[in-house]
Amino acid sequence: MAVYFFWGEDDFAIAQAIDQLKQSILDPAWLSFNFQTYDGSKEESIIAALNEVMTPPFGMGGRLVWLNEASLCQSCSESLLQELQRTLPVIADNAHLLITSRKKPDKRLKSTKLIHEQAKVREFSPIPPWQxxxxxxxxxxxxxxxxxxxxxxxxxxxxxxxxxxxxxxxxxxxxxxxxxxxxxxxxxxxxxxxxVVATNQNSLQLCEAIRKGQGGVALQLVGELLAQNEPALKITATLIGQFRLWTVITVMEEAGERDEGAIAKLADLKNPKRLFFLRKEIARLPSQKLLKALPILLELEAGLKQGAIAAEFLPTKILQLCEQFH
Known part of the structure; x- marks a missing residue:
């Protein structure tokens, strides 16, 4: 396939995939002739890239044209859509168009539908830490x-x-x-x-310490994570994900739901068998306590995004969470 669309916020994974693509398509001796990068946020640059990819490669190997941070799947004029419709289906086998974007494509757009029809699409979104x-x-x-x-x-x-x-x-x-x-x-x-230093494992241990109301243990884990330069927002994301998971399971079970498949689907569990272990973790823990924790977690996330000092704000909110589970 001559067209590739890589999207998602995992920049490192995208960079690795691009390197692999370059190695499979380009001859190192002809790299400067056959590899071009264009700004994908400007229409005139996108059209230039479409014209470039129709040019036969020089020397050995193929041609790779890269549209970086493309906005095609967020907005696309009718004239640009026509250029895409005219070009994408007829790109030669030895020429390749790579489109990348950090933003999630808008599936309602005609340009997005066209790219999904013509391109090899790969998502590079970070895996939630609790999966x-x-x-x-x-x-x-x-x-x-x-x-x-x-x-x-x-x-x-x-x-x-x-x-x-x-x-x-x-x-x-x-x-x-x-x-x-x-x-x-x-x-x-x-x-x-x-x-290996276990930063994410410590984040999950922090969830456990909060759930058990162990303020001292929780503060120690927070200190260790910050000392390891673990981003406060990443710690918070793990907490929100884990507490949301526990809350969904508890609320559904208290409502009388017994269908494990339905609970796993709503809780976004790919492996329903994991539900058995999660139930043991939150046995006899009422949903009322978990529901009270969620607003505190959202306050924590909002405060960090608004510039609160992590070393001061994070421990304060962690202790406030622990108090909910005494």
């Missing part, structure tokens, strides 16, 4: 790509440790690859515990 199965799957795929051999428990622990930070996952696996060397045996959970 542990998805994090483990990504670790498994990246480790396979880099040639790092991990056992099942090591894979799960690494996913919990780095969370949805793709750049950090890549860096940790590069380090683990050097450590493993030519050893055929997979790396174990104990080795991951020794070699």
């Amino acid at each position: 542990t199965e998805a994090l483990a799957d990504r670790v498994k795929a990246t480790a396979r790509e880099l040639g790092v051999n991990l056992d099942r428990q090591a894979t799960e622990l690494l996913g919990e440790a780095v969370g949805n930070d793709t750049r950090r996952l890549w860096n940790e696996l590069e380090k683990l690859k050097i450590y493993q060397g030519d050893r055929p045996q997979p790396l174990t959970q104990s080795e991951i515990q020794t070699l």
Whole structure:
């Protein structure tokens, strides 16, 4: 396929995918002739890129034209849509158009529908930190790509440790690859515990400490996370996601819902079997307490986004949350 559309906020993952695309399409000796980047937010630049991709490549290899931060799937004039309709279906096999955007495409637009019809579309949105199965799957795929051999428990622990930070996952696996060397045996959970600092795992431990009303433990975990330069908004996102998950499950069960599939769907659980363990975590915890925690978490997020000092504001709100679960 000659057209690619990559979108999402995971900049590092997109950069890795672009590098792989360049390596598969371009001849290094002819790179300066056959690789061009255009500003995708300007109509005249988009038209120039469409004209460029219709030009045969020079020398060996193919041509790659990159429309960076394209606005095509947010707004598109009728004249530009006509140019897309005329160009995308007839791009030659040795020429490739790459469109990237951090913003989610508007599926209502004709341009978005056209791009989805003509392009290979890949989403690069960060995985929510509480979706542990998805994090483990990504670790498994990246480790396979880099040639790092991990056992099942090591894979799960690494996913919990780095969370949805793709750049950090890549860096940790590069380090683990050097450590493993030519050893055929997979790396174990104990080795991951020794070699990898578990920032996301500590965020989930913070959720547990708050749920149990353990103010001292919670403050210690907050201090450790901030000392590891973990962004306060990322910590908050994990808290909001986990407490929302607990709240949805508790509210539905108190309402008399017994269909595990329905609960898992509303709670956004890809693996319904995980519901058994989540129920044990929140056993005998009334939804009233969880519901009272949500506004505090939203105040925490809003305050941080408005410029509150994380080292002062975050511990204060964490203690306020712990008080709800005494």
